Amino acid sequence: AQTVTQSQPEMSVQEAETVTLSCTYDTSESDYYLFWYKQPPSRQMILVIRQEAYKQQNATENRFSVNFQKAAKSFSLKISDSQLGDAAMYFCAYRELDTGRRALTFGSGTRLQVQP
Amino acid sequence: DSGVTQTPKHLITATGQRVTLRCSPRSGDLSVYWYQQSLDQGLQFLIQYYNGEERAKGNILERFSAQQFPDLHSELNLSSLELGDSALYFCASSVVPGHGEAFFGQGTRLTVV
Numbered sequence: 001a002q003t004v005t006q007s008q009p010e011m012s013v014q015e016a017e018t019v020t021l022s023c024t025y026d027t028s029e030s031d032y033y034l035f036w037y038k039q040p041p042s043r044q045m046i047l048v049i050r051q052e053a054y055k056q057q058n059a060t061e062n063r064f065s066v067n068f069q070k071a072a073k074s075f076s077l078k079i080s081d082s083q084l085g086d087a088a089m090y091f092c093a094y095r096e097l098d099t100g101r102r103a104l105t106f107g108s109g110t111r112l113q114v115q116p
Numbered sequence: 117d118s119g120v121t122q123t124p125k126h127l128i129t130a131t132g133q134r135v136t137l138r139c140s141p142r143s144g145d146l147s148v149y150w151y152q153q154s155l156d157q158g159l160q161f162l163i164q165y166y167n168g169e170e171r172a173k174g175n176i177l178e179r180f181s182a183q184q185f186p187d188l189h190s191e192l193n194l195s196s197l198e199l200g201d202s203a204l205y206f207c208a209s210s211v212v213p214g215h216g217e218a219f220f221g222q223g224t225r226l227t228v229v
Contacts, residue, residue, distance in 0.1 A: 050217050
């Protein structure tokens with residue numbers, strides 16, 4: 001079964017600085033999706049970024065980028081120029097590409113605090 | 117706004133009772149997923165429907181059931197409620213299962229007292 005591990009329960013960053021959240025996963029599949037979701041205090045689950053495993057290029061969305069290391073099964077999220085609004089729980093998630101289980105498997109989350 | 121609507125936002129009920137949570141997916145999305153978020157279990161997949169048919173099951177208890185109607189809205193039924201069922205229940209939808217991202221509703225906060 002696929003598993004997703006986030007080893008950092010909490011992280012803290014100063015406003016305008018850069019922070020990296022770690023995620024590792026275990027799968028025997030060669031094609032799959034990886035995601036980072038943000039959950040602010042409102043509890044809404046917001047998609048931050050998506051990576052297809054067959055793409056070698058790391059995904060980027062404005063201040064958010066990933067470092068996808070397929071061989072190492074690592075998928076870290078880098079937040080640049082951190083803002084107060086980035087404070088939230090961040091969940092790494094895995095999903096099979098097409099067949100089998102199509103639901104998301106989530107990590108346990110990392111709580112990010114942003115210090116002014 | 118993700119386009120996924122869940123009602124009610126909050127629900128307080130007693131042990132042993134039955135409740136129904138409702139989800140309207142984004143327009144055009146055929147696939148609906150239900151997830152449970154509790155403090156000690158994190159986010160767990162419960163069940164998935166695609167175009168009215170059950171597609172996959174996760175860690176869903178026998179006391180829980182779901183269905184997806186012809187208009188594609190979905191309902192999650194929770195019965196014989198226990199204190200441990202208190203959690204945030206999310207619905208998510210996607211266009212086609214297995215491709216792309218899922219969009220989440222705002223969740224229903226269930227408190228069992």
